[in-house]
Amino acid sequence: MERHTTLGEFIIQNQKDFPYAKGELSSLLSAIRLAGKMVNQEINKAGLAEIRGKAGQENVQGESQAKLDVLANDMFISTLKDRGEICGLASEELEDFLVFNEEKHKNANYVVLIDPLDGSSNIDVDITVGTIFSIYRRISPVGTPVTLEDFLQPGINQVAAGYLIYGTSTMLVYTTGNGTHGFTFDPGIGSFFLSHPHMKHSESGRIYSINEGNYVHFPQGIKKFIRWTQELNEEENRPFTSRYIGSLVADFHRNMLLGGVYLYPTGTTSPKGKLRLLYECNPMAFLAEQAGGKASDGYGRVMERIPTELHERAPFYCGCKTEVEKIEWFLNEEKTN
Numbered sequence: 001m002e003r004h005t006t007l008g009e010f011i012i013q014n015q016k017d018f019p020y021a022k023g024e025l026s027s028l029l030s031a032i033r034l035a036g037k038m039v040n041q042e043i044n045k046a047g048l049a050e051i052r053g054k055a056g057q058e059n060v061q062g063e064s065q066a067k068l069d070v071l072a073n074d075m076f077i078s079t080l081k082d083r084g085e086i087c088g089l090a091s092e093e094l095e096d097f098l099v100f101n102e103e104k105h106k107n108a109n110y111v112v113l114i115d116p117l118d119g120s121s122n123i124d125v126d127i128t129v130g131t132i133f134s135i136y137r138r139i140s141p142v143g144t145p146v147t148l149e150d151f152l153q154p155g156i157n158q159v160a161a162g163y164l165i166y167g168t169s170t171m172l173v174y175t176t177g178n179g180t181h182g183f184t185f186d187p188g189i190g191s192f193f194l195s196h197p198h199m200k201h202s203e204s205g206r207i208y209s210i211n212e213g214n215y216v217h218f219p220q221g222i223k224k225f226i227r228w229t230q231e232l233n234e235e236e237n238r239p240f241t242s243r244y245i246g247s248l249v250a251d252f253h254r255n256m257l258l259g260g261v262y263l264y265p266t267g268t269t270s271p272k273g274k275l276r277l278l279y280e281c282n283p284m285a286f287l288a289e290q291a292g293g294k295a296s297d298g299y300g301r302v303m304e305r306i307p308t309e310l311h312e313r314a315p316f317y318c319g320c321k322t323e324v325e326k327i328e329w330f331l332n333e334e335k336t337n
């Protein structure tokens with residue numbers, strides 16, 4: 001593929017989509033690109049450097065943090081704080097949100113929410129992991145310290161969202177509400193190049209991604225959906241094939257490219273689901289919808305949920321429209337019976 005457009009050029013070219021643009025969002029996206037390159041470099045040499053294994057402490061989710069969770073978190077925070085475009089940041093790895101109110105942050109309009117390292121259980125075994133980001137305009141007055149309300153906005157208020165995927169190649173995929181676009185990193189040149197413009201989910205697919213090890217804990221509706229995918233029906237491309245990497249970013253990316261659906265239901269062990277609404281569900285939902293897919297909590301658009309806590313979890317079903325609607329149908333059928 002001829003390399004034409006770098007991510008930097010694409011960001012500037014698309015600034016015109018925002019009538020009130022002053023370049024803040026563009027330079028914020030550039031800061032995320034830079035932090036992504038730094039984390040990518042660390043991940044690529046993880047096996048050689050002392051950055052494998054556990055950090056020896058737990059995060060607010062009650063999970064024992066990997067050293068790379070902490071390193072990626074620090075790299076994104078220091079890079080974004082250095083710039084003046086954001087006035088606050090919330091991270092999956094931090095209990096509370098950070099308020100940036102140095103002089104350079106005084107007129108900042110944006111807050112960022114990050115999952116600095118997604119797929120942590122795969123780090124030490126060299127399987128694809130990622131970083132997820134979500135950007136909102138603040139709702140509190142500019143010039144005042146950010147508040148919790150600035151972060152507890154419904155996903156439909158996002159101005160941008162995206163992920164970095166650190167896999168066979170490193171990519172940055174993002175949306176600002178004008179389609180979902182993918183950029184591949186060329187380590188020789190040190191730049192991201194537009195490789196996947198206007199990424200699209202197919203209307204229906206034949207891949208399902210779920211941790212079936214939790215089957216006994218799943219709601220009846222999800223058990224029925226899984227059995228439905230495994231029935232013989234050539235007309236409807238069934239049986240589906242099962243693919244589960246255990247990194248949301250990687251499963252989402254594959255399903256967007258090949259046609260599939262990702263599921264993380266509630267369960268008797270996780271009554272609210274596992275994934276974090278603000279750091280994982282909402283940004284991936286924005287990307288999926290901008291690619292013609294669908295993202296649901298089983299009963300409606302996950303992006304219409306009104307968050308009440310920074311670290312709240314939600315059931316998440318995301319991918320090709322036909323399959324997400326089938327999942328909603330089975331769950332609603334269970335509800336009415």
Ligand SMILES: O=P(O)(O)OC[C@H]1O[C@](O)(COP(=O)(O)O)[C@@H](O)[C@@H]1O
Nearest residue numbers: 115117118119120121211246247248
């Ligand atoms: O091991 P499980 O329960 O299947 O969960 C895997 C899911 O949890 C996650 O690892 C959660 O994300 P983090 O790694 O950021 O905590 C997702 O990436 C993945 O889809």
Ligand SMILES: [Mg+2]
Nearest residue numbers: 115118119280
């Ligand atoms: Mg995650």
Ligand SMILES: [Mg+2]
Nearest residue numbers: 115116117118
């Ligand atoms: Mg994480």
